[in-house]
Amino acid sequence: MGSRASCCQEDIPEPPKELVEASHACEDPPEGGSSKLDGGKTLSLDADKDVPVEVQELPQSEAVLSKWSRLREMRQLEVDAEILRGISLRASLRRGGRLWRCSPLDLDEHERGQLWSKSRYVEHFDVFLSHTWHTAGAWKMLSLLLQAGWKWVIFLYGVMVVVVCLLHSTDSLPLPFDFTAQCPNFKVTVPYFPWTLLLTFFSSIIAMLSAPYLPEGYGVPLVWDGVCFLDAVSIHQTDAALMERGIYGLGGFLKVSKELRVLWSRPYLSRLWCVFELAAYRHANPSGRITLAPLFVERAMLILFFATYFASSLFISFVILGGFQSLNPLIFCSVYFVGLCPYLFVIHVLRCGIREKHHLLTELQSFDLDKAETRSDFDRAFVHSAIEEWYGSKEAFVNYVRGPLREELLSTRCTSLPLSYAWMTSIVTFTTAVDDFTALLKGGADVNCLFSTLFGFGFGLQVCWFVTTIRVVSYLVERYAEPWWSGWADHLQTFVIYMFTYLWFMLGGVIAQLTCRSDLSLAIVWLIVSAIINANVSAGWGWSSRAPPGAVTNFMRAFRVVLTRPSVLVPWGYEWHEEPFDDTGARVLREIRQHSPLDRWNVWQQVIGRPDLVVQPGDRLIKTDGRWAYYEEEVCLCDSEQAAHLADAERPGLLRRLVLEFMRPTARPAAPVRPRLEVWDTQSALVISWDHPSALEPYKQVWGWAIALVDMDHEIWLIVDGVTYTARSLSLEGADVAVAKPDLCTIYVSEGLAYGRPYAACIAVLTDRGWSAFSDLSRSVSISASAKVSDAVLGLDPEEDDWSQRPRFACPSKLVPGASVPVTLRPGPRDLLCSERWLRREVCVDGHEGLQVETADTSMKLLMVDKVVPGSAVDEWNAKQEPFELHGFEMSYALQPGDVIKRVNGFQGAQVMLYELRRKPKKLIMTVDRHCGGNTVFEHTPEAKIFELHRLDADASRDVEEFDWHVLYSQAEGTLCARMVER
Structure with a gap:
């Protein structure tokens, strides 16, 4: 997405814009004509004609949402099922990935029209592919091809190795070269040719090219093939009406997607529609999976793959020329230095790719919504209004991108070379050991020699040690990606990294040579040691079983x-x-x-x-x-x-x-170390202190602290406000408080405490990944019963709060130290009528007598209740409607003057609804809106958000205030809880 080239083509004239007169949307019938209802019934709208006696059929569905109605009614996430179309990932990669390589704007009108036919109707998407057409499509095609088909490549590798071994067993392959084997008790010249290396090279190319063409349903474990959203084929590229529905229905498409896969490149976050996709997906699918797939990873993998083939070919040349027959240090070092030369280019390309990763980190850390580009002011209003509705404000969304979203995207190590790619590359080097093994077998080598070569060289050096080397290189290029010097001197930095890589791999090569020439048992020991080192390097050298604070x-x-x-x-x-x-x-x-x-x-x-x-x-x-x-x-x-x-x-x-x-399941920071609690020397206040945020080394940013106190005698929990330092009881309804500043590590609390009581304290930390659990309790201390607040304590009153965006939080009433976790509250007012709203409700009125209405607006779309005649049927129905409290606001379903009627018995439009009322039906099923929180004069009512009220809301608005349990279980505790409810 991200580029108007595919979503909103600027070259196609935009359809006429609607006139917005209020925050309601419905379709008007033609003036002075007739309106054709669903089902084919035509209803005359001329005032001087007779009113139809009866309408047999009612509309079965509402009109298609326009972009304006989506904006006004905040329905950006509503699914337009009629145009829900997807394509299988394999199908999108066929014909050399033409759908990815060619932007729709680069095609002629006929070719663009055919794109729609390549997709099919679906009920949901397995993955929503988010990208920008400002990046070359070839790299996106390569990225998806490797992500989906790397298992297929390994499978064909294995098949080709078996085929080569079978051909060797029947002497069907010529062996024009020879080399002198150096094995324990065996030194002989054997015939040789690298058939396995040569044929697996072609099999890997065939595997990559054939993966998209596997029939549907076949090879599913080897080549992933899910239903994808691809903008070029899922959004019509020539029909202006369908294109508009597709573009502004993106939120609905994201809502029915199991995964959002971001094909990241440098221009991505500069495109407003790409930002919209991130915001919409996380709001619509809070538990959905967001996968960051930087394109430089597969680009680096491709170069590494071919460089490994080239390096293996060089090593084989040295084998044929007898470079490994002696252990002369000069010859041995020269062979490895020249053989590893292709990795000079690999290391430099990887460093450039890691710089892109650092650019990504910088983009996320300094994300600015206002700098995201779009060509349409309407698009900007559409996206910004949705973000404000979902996240409370644009500032809250910016903080979300810079904090939790950034950590979520980077937590999967998706910006480093995946371990699966390293193993796939190691098979290239392993094929050289297979060629050595078959040559020795045909030369009559004994079992000791054969398995020393297979275990020591094949698995020990070419697989385990090679994968370890790749991981070491990944660490070095990550650590030293930024140039020390500018210009050509940067290549010297690459050469330094290469020299370390060369020494590291040569170390393994020398050990493998010595052990394989000595004894089979030593070769097996070398294999075990190499495997252990590889396992630890691949796991990140991690041995600690207990997470440090902040991890x-x-x-x-x-x-x-x-x-x-x-x-x-x-x-x-x-x-x-x-x-x-x-x-x-x-x-x-x-x-x-x-x-x-x-x-x-x-x-x-x-x-x-x-x-x-x-x-x-x-x-x-x-x-x-x-x-x-x-x-x-x-x-x-x-x-x-x-x-x-x-x-x-x-x-x-x-x-x-x-x-x-x-x-x-969730990923959160570990609980901090318990705080220290002391009584101030005046015996009038508690002093709570904890470790400074700098002690939380794994975290880049600490946003605040939560402090809780407990009366040990009566088990009464208090929560400390981070602005006033006042202790408030958790039993108070709506007792949310502000976080303490992140750089704070000591506070004094006196207000809200009962003297003569023993207290203990615990703290929780708010970081990029959300709230931790509360720590264990500190030691308990008591305030003297005769203590009084001194002038010194009064002098500690906090100054006026200078943090306008200070987060606030609430705590469960049943607070368990070491387990309970605070809940972050959305910034700003948090009640239903904090801003002007239209409360929309469905009512069923017995009879129609006594209801007087008038047209509500000049566009003749809506009706307004003018009066309810006392003693009428509608007035009697009103009397039966009991008022109820809705989030601090007294509400009733009774009709009253000023209520706006949008629909009557399924009909919309002022004239149509008036005809339906004149028909005098026995029941009126109406959609009625009531403006609350401001001016109730309809003509002067500003745009207000619509809230659809339901009969269950009276109870639901009270139930949500009961917040008593919110804890973090360890993985072991969670597994135990899950086992408790299983058979």
Whole structure:
């Protein structure tokens, strides 16, 4: 994406823009004509004609969303299923990757029109391929080809090795050269030719070229083939209407994608649409996978691959010329120096690639949304409004990109050469050992000589030590990528790295020569030592089993959900994956039903700014009402089906409230070291101190601290505000507080404490990867019962807060040191009516008498309630609607003057709705909007966001305030919890 060349082609005239008069969107019928409803029914709109007596058919679907209606109603993530089209990854790479190599703007009109036919209708995408056409397509094609087909290359390698061995066994291959073998008790000249190296080179080329052409369903374990979103074929490139729907429906496409794969190149973050894809995917799929695939990785792999073949050919030339027959140090060093020369070029290219990685880090750390480029002011407004809706503000999204998103993208080591590529390259060098082995076998070597060569040279040197060398080179080019000197002197730095690489690999070569010429047992010992060194280098030299403070650790995050429903006939809203349940009894969330209690829980968590507590597909159910959820009766797979058969479903006392505990894998910082707690010398305040942020070496950035105190006698938890240093009780509703500044390591707390009580403290750290768990408790100290606040303490009152974007957080009421974790709150006001909104609700009114309406706007799209006649049927219906409190605001479904009617019995448009009202139907099913939080005069109402109100919201808005459990389990604890609910 990212370039208007594929998504929004500037060369195609833009369709006429709609006139925006309010924050409502609907389609107007033609003036003075007729409107054709769904189903083919035509309804006259001329005022002087008779009103139809009855309309038999109602519209079955709403009009297609335009880009303006998506912007006004904040429906950027709505899925347009009619144009959901994808292509298999293999199909996109055929014909030499032409779909990637040629931008749609470089094709003529006819070729662009044919692109749409290459895709097919799908229900979801396995991967959404995010890229910019400002980067050459050949590198993107190569990147995807290697990512998908590296297993296929290794498989054909193995097949070709077997074929060569079989041909050798039948003497079908000529051996024109010879070399003198140096083995224990065996020295003889044997026939030789590098058939394995030569034929596997061609097999690797054939494997790469044939991978896209494997038939669908074949070779799936070897060549990945998922359904992909590719903008060139998934968005129509010639039909302006379909193109607009595709471009501005990108959010919906991202919503139904299992993975977002970013084919990163330097221009990527400079394109606004690329930024939109990142923002939309993480908001629509909080648990979805974002994979960063920098193009320089596969480019470096390609060069490494061919350089290894070239180097292997040089070594074989030395073997034929007798370069390894003696251990003369000068000859031996010269052979290795010349043989490894191709890696000079590899090292320099890798250094250039790592500089691109450093550029990526800089881009993420200094990301600026306003600098992202687009050619359309509407596109900028479209993207910015969506980001503000999803993340609270543009500043919050910028902080998210610089912090959690950056760490998430880089945590998978995707910017380094993958270990799988190193193993694939090692097979090239291993083929030379296979050629040596077959030559010795045909020359009549004994078992000791054969297996010394295979184990010592083949596996020990050419596989394990070679992979180790690649990892060492990767570390060196990462560490010394930036030039010490400018100009041509930079090549001298590459030569220094090459010299270290040369000495390292020659060390392994000398050891392999000595052990293989001595005894089979020594060759096996060398193989074991080489394998151990390789395992440790590949693992990053890691031996520590305990994560240091601040280090990223994998946890299982558990949190509770409180749900209420009006009756057992209303399903809770969860649907589980049947396969894991059938296998082990595990309940893994597959889908959340719309307008269910669980769905409204999620909606209201977003409203109050706590997205961490939103339930997502993939979450695992652990407990139900405090009991392990391992019985079918606890949580059935389809509770609505079960409830449908209950004759007394409305009987009082049946289950209408449910507490669920879910678990989800996450990566968080390890808990900090427990703080130090002392009583100030005046006995009037507590002094809490902890290690300075510089002690958290693994972290680049600490954003703040959370401090909690507990009354040890009464087990009352207090949370300390980072601005006022006041201790507040967790039992207070909405007791969220500000974080303490990141450079702070000592605070004084007196206000909010009870004198004569023993207290202990714990802390949590907020970093790039989110909140850690609270630390263990400090030692307890007591404040004297007779202590009074002195003037010295009063002098410690904090100054006015100078941190305008200071994060705030909330803590669970059941706080467990070492396990509980704070929840970050979205910046800014966090109540429903913090800004002007249209509260949209569906009402079903008995009768129509007494409802007086008028047109609401000059565009004749909407109606407005003018009056409800006292004593009428509508007034009686109003009287039955009981008011309820909605997030601090008294609300009622009763109709009142000023309410805006958007739809009546499925009809839209002012004239059509008026005709429907004159028809006097027995029931009115209406979509009604009410403006709240500002001026209620419709003509002067500014643009306001629409909130779709539901009957369940009265309970849901109260349930979300119950926040009592949010902990981090270790991997072992999480596994144990999972085992508790399995059969």
